[in-house]
Amino acid sequence: MTILLYDLVGRDSTRPFSPHCWKVAMALAHKGLDISTVPTRFLEVPAVEGGVSKTVPVIRDGETVLADSFAIALYLDEAYPDRPTLFGGEGGEAMARFIERWSQVTIHPYVTTAAIMDLHAMQDAENAVYFRQSREQRLGKRLEEVTAAREAGLDTFRASLEPLRSMLFYQPFIGGAAPLFGDYIVFGALQWARIASPYQLLNDGDVVAQWFARCLDLHGGLGRKVAAAA
Amino acid sequence: MTILLYDLVGRDSTRPFSPHCWKVAMALAHKGLDISTVPTRFLEVPAVEGGVSKTVPVIRDGETVLADSFAIALYLDEAYPDRPTLFGGEGGEAMARFIERWSQVTIHPYVTTAAIMDLHAMQDAENAVYFRQSREQRLGKRLEEVTAAREAGLDTFRASLEPLRSMLFYQPFIGGAAPLFGDYIVFGALQWARIASPYQLLNDGDVVAQWFARCLDLHGGLGRKVAAAA
Numbered sequence: 001m002t003i004l005l006y007d008l009v010g011r012d013s014t015r016p017f018s019p020h021c022w023k024v025a026m027a028l029a030h031k032g033l034d035i036s037t038v039p040t041r042f043l044e045v046p047a048v049e050g051g052v053s054k055t056v057p058v059i060r061d062g063e064t065v066l067a068d069s070f071a072i073a074l075y076l077d078e079a080y081p082d083r084p085t086l087f088g089g090e091g092g093e094a095m096a097r098f099i100e101r102w103s104q105v106t107i108h109p110y111v112t113t114a115a116i117m118d119l120h121a122m123q124d125a126e127n128a129v130y131f132r133q134s135r136e137q138r139l140g141k142r143l144e145e146v147t148a149a150r151e152a153g154l155d156t157f158r159a160s161l162e163p164l165r166s167m168l169f170y171q172p173f174i175g176g177a178a179p180l181f182g183d184y185i186v187f188g189a190l191q192w193a194r195i196a197s198p199y200q201l202l203n204d205g206d207v208v209a210q211w212f213a214r215c216l217d218l219h220g221g222l223g224r225k226v227a228a229a230a
Numbered sequence: 231m232t233i234l235l236y237d238l239v240g241r242d243s244t245r246p247f248s249p250h251c252w253k254v255a256m257a258l259a260h261k262g263l264d265i266s267t268v269p270t271r272f273l274e275v276p277a278v279e280g281g282v283s284k285t286v287p288v289i290r291d292g293e294t295v296l297a298d299s300f301a302i303a304l305y306l307d308e309a310y311p312d313r314p315t316l317f318g319g320e321g322g323e324a325m326a327r328f329i330e331r332w333s334q335v336t337i338h339p340y341v342t343t344a345a346i347m348d349l350h351a352m353q354d355a356e357n358a359v360y361f362r363q364s365r366e367q368r369l370g371k372r373l374e375e376v377t378a379a380r381e382a383g384l385d386t387f388r389a390s391l392e393p394l395r396s397m398l399f400y401q402p403f404i405g406g407a408a409p410l411f412g413d414y415i416v417f418g419a420l421q422w423a424r425i426a427s428p429y430q431l432l433n434d435g436d437v438v439a440q441w442f443a444r445c446l447d448l449h450g451g452l453g454r455k456v457a458a459a460a
Contacts, residue, residue, distance in 0.1 A: 046262055085321070086262020087321045088319050088320040088322065088324065089318050089319020089320060089321050089322055090318040090319060090321045090322070090406060091315070091317045091318020091319050091320055091321060091322020091323070091325070091326070091405060091406070091410050091412075092318065092320070092321020092324070092325055093321070093406065094318065094322070094401060094403070094404065094405050094407075094410070094412075094414055095321070095322055095326065095329060095404060095405075095410075096321070096325065096327070097397055097400050097401060097406075098328075098329060098332075098393060098394070098397045098404055098412070099325060099328060100266040101392075101393045101394075101396040101400075102328075102331070102332065102393035104396070105392045105393050105396055106393065135409055156304075162331075162335045163328060163331045163332035163335050163336065164328070164331075166331040166334070166335055167328045167331040170327050170331075171324060171327060173323060173324070174324065175321060175324050176321070176323065176324030176327075177319060177324075177345030177370070180321050180324065180325075182321075182324075182328070184326055211390035
């Protein structure tokens with residue numbers, strides 16, 4: 001059966017950009033499940049599946065409707081135990097939560113700083129108004145002020161990736177010899193930046209950039225099917 | 231059979247303080263293995279088990295001699311598969327490496343800053359000379375200069391624990407509902423500080439402090455058998 005993924009897009013419905021939707025797209029590919037995506041704009045989210053969630057991703061798998069990328073990944077491993085695992089056991093499930101919180105508090109704020117004007121520019125007129133209003137309320141400043149910190153924050157951001165960089169000295173993926181959902185969590189954050197903004201977050205020689213390139217190659221180059229922002 | 235743990239101490243042989251030795255002490259208790267510790271001072275490390283390692287912990291388990299806390303934990307799970315797991319599967323093994331690198335690059339440098347003069351004061355005369363010389367060479371400054379950054383760095387250090395703090399909103403341990411080696415990794419770093427220095431790293435109300443207290447309670451209060459520095 002085909003799984004429906006409600007996937008966040010802007011004006012161009014072929015450029016899904018949400019970090020959390022990318023986590024799920026990669027997770028579904030990892031499990032080898034057939035999917036059909038439903039391009040969804042910000043203002044359409046409240047109507048998804050009868051208003052089941054304030055955010056996407058949302059999936060429908062037969063009668064099961066589920067929101068939240070981490071909950072979806074847990075569901076997929078439970079519902080499809082015979083397909084490749086996303087967590088590699090209970091310890092992996094628990095520690096993927098640490099990875100998620102690390103990515104959320106370390107990477108997401110800087111990607112927001114770096115890409116927020118580009119994300120705004122990707123929306124159609126109506127959604128751009130919503131995006132500006134909701135983000136300016138959440139962040140307590142104008143989008144233009146948020147992104148003003150981009151240059152000054154770059155070195156600190158790159159330094160903040162040191163745990164991942166250091167780990168890559170030991171193994172090629174967060175999941176070890178092969179990727180697990182932990183990889184897709186961090187991949188999602190950097191893919192969000194890659195699709196939204198031409199701003200270069202990583203030095204080419206950085207092992208983190210090399211790991212990200214390996215992730216882009218996974219599952220038939222799924223991540224590369226959307227070109228980097230130019 | 232009793233496992234020997236070569237455990238780093240200073241002048242007082244009842245106050246082992248090494249973060250990496252504490253990781254292993256907790257791991258051995260987690261596996262329910264009998265141990266006998268060999269109090270070892272810095273200058274005695276090169277002679278441990280015929281010079282097998284430049285650092286402790288080192289364990290001897292029958293004919294097996296092993297150094298490096300992470301390698302020891304992996305060995306214990308492989309050698310004693312019927313006892314409680316330290317990693318919770320392959321995903322847990324892989325992601326414990328991320329936890330280790332995170333702890334090493336986030337927590338260890340600040341504990342060094344905060345506690346280095348206290349660590350120096352714990353050594354006997356001969357080992358104090360070694361400690362000062364080796365650390366000043368590694369850090370490129372006098373111990374007194376290292377610790378001068380303590381007050382100024384405290385807020386940043388506390389903020390850097392945010393991934394762990396945020397994770398504790400979801401689950402009581404890094405290992406999930408119960409502790410795994412990932413918990414002992416971070417515990418080791420904070421236990422090192424607790425035993426060496428009275429300097430207060432964490433606010434009492436911090437959920438990270440509450441998690442640390444839970445870790446101190448584990449395995450019959452093993453971590454509390456050495457009193458906090460006063």
